[in-house]
Amino acid sequence: MTPTLLLSLLVGEAAWAASGAEHSTAGLQLSAFALQTPARHAIVPAVGVWASYTPRPWALTGELTLTRRSKTNDYYGVNAQIARASALAELAMGTRPMTMHLGVGPALTVTSARTEWSETEAERITRADLGLRARVALDGPIGERLAWQWQVGVASRGVYNWDYDLGAGIGVQW
Amino acid sequence: MVIAALRVGLAALTLALAVGCSTLARVNGAKTLEPGQTQLGVSGSLQQGSNPLSTGTIPLPQGELFVRRGLAPNLDMGARLYLVGAGLDVRYRFYEGDRLHLAINPGYGVVVVPFAGSVRGSGSLDVRVPLIAEWELGPRSSVAGGPTLVMRRQRNDFTWFIGAEETARVLRLDAYAGAGVRYAYTQGRVILGVNADVYAQTARHAGPAYAIGADLSIIPQQVRKTPRR
Numbered sequence: 001m002t003p004t005l006l007l008s009l010l011v012g013e014a015a016w017a018a019s020g021a022e023h024s025t026a027g028l029q030l031s032a033f034a035l036q037t038p039a040r041h042a043i044v045p046a047v048g049v050w051a052s053y054t055p056r057p058w059a060l061t062g063e064l065t066l067t068r069r070s071k072t073n074d075y076y077g078v079n080a081q082i083a084r085a086s087a088l089a090e091l092a093m094g095t096r097p098m099t100m101h102l103g104v105g106p107a108l109t110v111t112s113a114r115t116e117w118s119e120t121e122a123e124r125i126t127r128a129d130l131g132l133r134a135r136v137a138l139d140g141p142i143g144e145r146l147a148w149q150w151q152v153g154v155a156s157r158g159v160y161n162w163d164y165d166l167g168a169g170i171g172v173q174w
Numbered sequence: 175m176v177i178a179a180l181r182v183g184l185a186a187l188t189l190a191l192a193v194g195c196s197t198l199a200r201v202n203g204a205k206t207l208e209p210g211q212t213q214l215g216v217s218g219s220l221q222q223g224s225n226p227l228s229t230g231t232i233p234l235p236q237g238e239l240f241v242r243r244g245l246a247p248n249l250d251m252g253a254r255l256y257l258v259g260a261g262l263d264v265r266y267r268f269y270e271g272d273r274l275h276l277a278i279n280p281g282y283g284v285v286v287v288p289f290a291g292s293v294r295g296s297g298s299l300d301v302r303v304p305l306i307a308e309w310e311l312g313p314r315s316s317v318a319g320g321p322t323l324v325m326r327r328q329r330n331d332f333t334w335f336i337g338a339e340e341t342a343r344v345l346r347l348d349a350y351a352g353a354g355v356r357y358a359y360t361q362g363r364v365i366l367g368v369n370a371d372v373y374a375q376t377a378r379h380a381g382p383a384y385a386i387g388a389d390l391s392i393i394p395q396q397v398r399k400t401p402r403r
């Protein structure tokens with residue numbers, strides 16, 4: 001059963017628009033990350049790379065994103081580096097060269113945080129959290145070789161910490 | 175009669191200003207305008223729980239003017255001007271069937287509320303990502319709905335005096351995940367819609383937020399539909 005036929009059965013109509021040219025994209029992305037902290041979400045900038053293989057109406061996407069968060073007050077200072085890798089299985093559809101991606105998959109977040117209580121007292125803790133990642137994205141070509149991407153996503157660290165992100169990137173397509 | 179209507183309008187405006195929340199009501203289906211087409215409309219809604227101040231109170235009114243313009247086949251954009259805020263969005267119909275249409279409608283919205291007294295100012299910046307499915311019930315009517323994620327950066331600036339003036343800024347990110355449905359009836363160039371949306375606020379456990387409303391719009395010029403590829 002072809003993906004297009006399966007989609008036709010799912011939506012009960014001809015999925016003429018869902019099938020399209022197979023393409024791949026990869027690039028660099030800048031994001032605003034909303035990291036869940038004990039009190040609220042803290043917004044920090046992030047940089048990442050993505051790669052997508054898109055045989056419409058499906059796609060596979062891999063992401064690697066890096067960010068950091070610092071906080072200092074009268075009692076302590078925290079400096080954390082955060083790296084997240086995710087792999088997404090996606091529905092990819094479009095009626096134009098622009099493609100809508102709706103994806104979900106596992107995410108691994110590694111956090112290395114150094115906490116200082118005084119000039120002599122400090123501790124570094126590194127931990128890895130498995131979680132779930134979901135995103136909605138749009139991508140499309142810029143000329144023949146370049147590509148753009150815009151996305152909104154959510155990812156969990158474990159069960160109780162849910163981070164959000166909004167990003168845009170530029171890359172290449174082939 | 176006119177004075178009474180003005181008083182009601184002033185009361186509604188005051189309530190909306192006091193709450194300072196953007197609209198949660200949906201006024202869009204998934205069918206995009208044809209290139210060159212323009213849609214003009216008005217919308218009114220009652221909403222509750224979309225802001226800490228409106229949680230636990232009576233549903234509060236929100237009104238808006240909106241305009242859309244077809245940019246290209248299956249792609250249009252819109253602007254919304256609502257009480258104390260405004261928004262911009264793009265709608266992309268990524269699937270077009272005989273009766274089923276699917277679209278993504280990402281947009282941004284802002285609210286700015288200047289206050290006197292202990293609150294110096296309040297405002298928010300929204301990012302909204304609705305996924306919309308629209309099913310044509312017949313030549314004149316359709317029902318549309320789907321999930322929406324709203325991420326809202328909320329800002330509140332306070333000033334108080336304890337011996338000397340002190341100020342503080344409270345920033346918070348609210349995430350609303352929800353879904354809504356809209357029924358639209360088209361008569362000629364006029365479209366009448368009614369809508370209902372419900373959102374959960376995952377971070378603050380403040381209970382659901384909802385909006386119920388209606389919209390009336392007109393598409394002044396009919397443009398020949400772009401043939402499907």
